[in-house]
Each structure stands twice: as structure tokens, then as C-alpha cells.
Amino acid sequence: MARILIRATSPSGLRFRLGRGWTAAGEVVEADAFTPEDWAVLQSDPMLHVGPAPDEAAAAVASAAELKDRLREAIAGLPAEGFGADGTPKLDALRAALPAGTAGLTRKLVAEVWAGLKAEADR
Structure with a gap:
């Protein structure tokens, strides 16, 4: 089965299509994950890149990058009680x-x- 990489190319790094949020890190999907009509929508969107999926090693790197992106977003959305007394995010809250x-x-x-978020904030 063919595997396809779909990733956002929009300036915000996020694009919503077909009820899903596509990130700049991308997501690998199986070719049969969508109907031909859905594929036409995805491929015609100028803010999405639709192409062959990278090999497994490259996919693992993309997956790690996507997890970091999701983690950054989750930290930014945590309420005050989502942080410990030392100011770090709580694992359970994340x-x-x-x-x-x-x-x-x-x-x-x-x-x-x-640490990366704190370094960015200190700049």
C-alpha cells in the first residue's frame, strides 16, 4: 500500500482540510485513507504539500518533530495548575x-x- 505525506505549507504552519489539522511537520497516511474526491481536494490546496512519504527513518524524525510541535502547543495552553511549584509543566497535565x-x-x-521555550522567551 502506498504511503503519502501531507504537510502544511501555510505561513502559520497549520492548515485545516477534510476535518483535520495538517501541520508543517506533516503526517504520513495510507493511500486508501481518503476517497478520490478527498485526494483531489487535498492535492488542489495550495497550502498543502501532498507527496510520497519518506522512508521509515525520515518518518521517525518527522514524527518526533510533530510531537515536539504538539507539545509546545500543549504547554502554551496549560492552565496555571498544569505547572509544578518549580514552574515546569506537569507530565500528567500534558x-x-x-x-x-x-x-x-x-x-x-x-x-x-x-528549555527551548524558556530560551525563546529570554531572547
Whole structure:
């Protein structure tokens, strides 16, 4: 089965089509995931790139980048109680904020993304 990469090319890095949000990191889908009519909508959208999926190693990198993007968004949306006494995001709060079944969320990854966000804010 063919695998297709769909990613947003819009300036915001996010594009909604067919009831889904497509990110700049992209998502790999199976060719039979959509009807021919749906594929026509996706392929005709100038703010989406639709092309062959990268190999598994490259897909893992894209998946990690997408998880980091989702984590940044989740941290930005956390209420005050989603942070610990030391000011860092709580892992349980992030798990609740991310889509069910999100894999790869670790304390190490949260610390890495949090450090990046703090560095950006200090600039």
C-alpha cells in the first residue's frame, strides 16, 4: 500500500482540510485513507504539500518533530495548575492536553521542549 505525506505549507504552519489539522511537520497516511474526491481536494490546496512519504527513518524524525510541535502547543495552553511549584509543566497535565494515544511523551522530551521555550522567551 502506498504511503503519502501531507504537510502544511501555510505561513502559520497549520492548515485545516477534510476535518483535520495538517501541520508543517506533516503526517504520513495510507493511500486508501481518503476517497478520490478527498485526494483531489487535498492535492488542489495550495497550502498543502501532498507527496510520497519518506522512508521509515525520515518518518521517525518527522514524527518526533510533530510531537515536539504538539507539545509546545500543549504547554502554551496549560492552565496555571498544569505547572509544578518549580514552574515546569506537569507530565500528567500534558498527557491530558495531548490527543489520546500520543506516544513518545517522556519527562526528558518535556524538559527539552520546555528549555527551548524558556530560551525563546529570554531572547
